[in-house]
Amino acid sequence: MQAGLDFLYPPRCAGCGAPGTEWCEACQARIRRLTGALCPRCGAPHPRRGACTACRALELPLIVRSYARYEGVLTRAILHLKYRPNQRLAARMAGWLAEVCRRDNWQPALVIPVPLSPRRLRRRGYNQMDLVAAALAALLGIPLGSDALSRVRETRSQVGLDPVGRRLNVEGAFQASRDAVQGKEVLLVDDLFTTGATLAACASALREAGSGDVYGLTIGRASSGP
Structure with missing residues (x-):
């Protein structure tokens, strides 16, 4: 099916529109990866030891890492996938997240x-x-x-809400299946980390259902986050 779609609609880079591939080398080179000194809890750039100030205030119930800063071509790629089910681009992004997971030696179940x-x-x-x-x-x-995880009530968009508003908006919005997660280390996957409110609400539901440690991976991290 993908080959037929590629014939009818030749792939173009989700970052710059260049023909021939879902993601080009030039756009990959433009991404600002999040590596080096990071907050051990939320993954924010943080040169000092221990959790960052914002992270301590949030009391995140999981450990989070993000692949790169949410800006430029990465922003366009994330928005592209949000409105077009591009399997090749999704697989490319999965490769990025797998790299981070292996780098940090996470072993989720x-x-x-x-x-x-x-x-x-x-x-x-x-x-x-x-x-x-x-x-x-x-x-x-x-x-x-x-x-294994479902959203049990409607929430408004997080866009435009302050950190407290974001947390209250998703508080209690998720429910996990005890049969699916009990005793297991879980890897949560999302497209964007802004304040961590959504991931925190998901992780709280998982822990309430008896999961083991919860890790979070996002493709991008907004500069407005901690």
């Missing part, structure tokens, strides 16, 4: 994408993070838990 609300899923037709999480689970050789 289950990969779970952050779920959309039923209303947003019906409107969009797919969850882009399902695509990334499925490819990531295959790369890591562990199960995918697409149904």
